Amino acid sequence: MTVGRKRDETRDADILRAVLDVLVETSYAELTIEMVAARAGAGRGTIYRRWAGKDELILAAIACTDRTDLETGRLPDTGALRGDLLAMLDPDWLGSGDRRMRILASVTAMMSRNPDVSAAVSAAIVEPSVDAYRHLIQRAVDRGEADPAADVAAMAQVIPAMASHRALVLRQPVDLAFFTTIIDGVVLPALARRS
Amino acid sequence: MTVGRKRDETRDADILRAVLDVLVETSYAELTIEMVAARAGAGRGTIYRRWAGKDELILAAIACTDRTDLETGRLPDTGALRGDLLAMLDPDWLGSGDRRMRILASVTAMMSRNPDVSAAVSAAIVEPSVDAYRHLIQRAVDRGEADPAADVAAMAQVIPAMASHRALVLRQPVDLAFFTTIIDGVVLPALARRS
DNA sequence: CAGTTCCGCAACTATCCAGTACCGGAACTA
DNA sequence: TAGTTCCGGTACTGGATAGTTGCGGAACTG
Incomplete structure (x- = not known):
């Protein structure tokens, strides 16, 4: 049925944690997708494949605070x-x-x-x-x-x-x-x- | 001695008030010099002649709060x-x-x-x-x-x-x-x- | 009046970054 | 094995804006 390499769901948590790490040091406006990708060791494409854009990404990161x-x-x-x-x-x-x-x-x-x-x-x-x-x-x-x-x-x-x-x-x-x-x-x- | 048209000092207050007006509606990062100039009815050059840049301008505006x-x-x-x-x-x-x-x-x-x-x-x-x-x-x-x-x-x-x-x-x-x-x-x- | 500095305005450059597209490779399915 | 999708990385486009420069005109000085 579903063909191809499977998305590594565990990367979601890594990326969202990276978003919060960046937000600790810089503001919402100054945060760039590149900072998040670098911190998470991910490519920007991977982030854009999972969230619609910067706003959605940050929103998801805030919501997953423990x-x-x-x-x-x-x-x-x-x-x-x-x-x-x-x-x-x-x-x-x-x-x-x-x-x-x-x-x-x-x-x-x-x-x-x-x-x-x-x-x-x-x-x-x-x-x-x-x-x-x-x-x-x-x-x-x-x-x-x-x-x-x-x-x-x-x-x-x-x-x-x-x-x-x-x-x-x-x-x-x-x-x-x-x-x-x-x-x-x-x-x-x-x-x-x-x- | 000092030759040429004199700087209109009263514009300072107009511009700084415009900065605060803009800050009421948008954030520090989203504020642009163009917004301030438009609100104050001034040119961007006039603002840059009086303050070194965006940071100095906003700093001055905050300091003059009554x-x-x-x-x-x-x-x-x-x-x-x-x-x-x-x-x-x-x-x-x-x-x-x-x-x-x-x-x-x-x-x-x-x-x-x-x-x-x-x-x-x-x-x-x-x-x-x-x-x-x-x-x-x-x-x-x-x-x-x-x-x-x-x-x-x-x-x-x-x-x-x-x-x-x-x-x-x-x-x-x-x-x-x-x-x-x-x-x-x-x-x-x-x-x-x-x- | 001649020269200078300010004014608002617009054109211009340089930079940054969101978002997209693609690459070579890895992981997976049939 | 062949085809597909994900992965990290890179290159590119388009838009926004900080800051600069110059224009035509006004205000001021001598």
Whole structure:
């Protein structure tokens, strides 16, 4: 039936990973197919055979970002909100978060003009984090640790928002010290029970 | 002494304003000198005679953003923190803030690679806002209204951070309802005195 | 008035890059 | 083995644009 050499599907992942690697270092507009091909050890023709063009390629790369670390079942459960929040901040997580922030910066301008990019970024980068924080905070409320009147939806955005602000706008390191400051200086005070 | 037709210095402002107008609609990379010239009713040669190139031009445009509205002496003083924060949110301010957020989005990618752009944006767009919020919050602490143990530096970043997150990342409107939610759901709870 | 510099405009060069086409070779099918 | 499709690589085309140059005219100086 189907005749000829078969397409090597494993190259897809190599190429998409190369796209993200390039986006860590350069912006959406500056990324060229040649950079991706060189990084992936592929020919440009191979890329054009699999994706319709630059936009489709980048869109696919963003969508395949791995966020299994934030699945609800894998979130920390130390018994206290402060412990849960700090438990997320292991070096691996900080490193992958830094990578995602750089990609986010490279893609921000295009998000204004291409709703598909905006949707892909939201689904792959933004929403998983906010969902995770919402889950931890809601659990603290249910446990009676946090103020039952708290605006959980708003509070769940505080850490992602301040992290992206620090990375994208202030251009300062999003490290353990920063997260600790936000947790102890903003999040926990805002959620403390009124006595 | 100096011979010949004099340079019309008033065109500088027209051209720089045109740069910002274009940046509201397109990104740093997509902006062309031709777009700026057309918008300003100028020739490309006039622009190249005044600035060394595209980077210098955009840098100058960012630096000349007007923030006189945020001078310390002009900040609201209603006697209560909530009133002060809400008093900043008149329609003019929301409109100019939206404009600045769009410019910020257009420039974000270049901030990673050009420290001059990053410095210009910080000085012209970010720092004035944070300074204003810090001033209002510090005053509330001094007045005894806010928790004296509050981390004023961290809290002053909450509103700018969540606004830029909403505009740049979530692509949702940064309007009165949003600010009210943040003020009542995050800022005021975090600053409330422990009783 | 003569000479100079600015102005808007248009023509021009040089570069970069998306996208296409093809090559020789490898992998696969019948 | 013959024919087909994929692979990495290279050459090519076409469009966009940064930056330069020159034109005709206006503004200014002496």
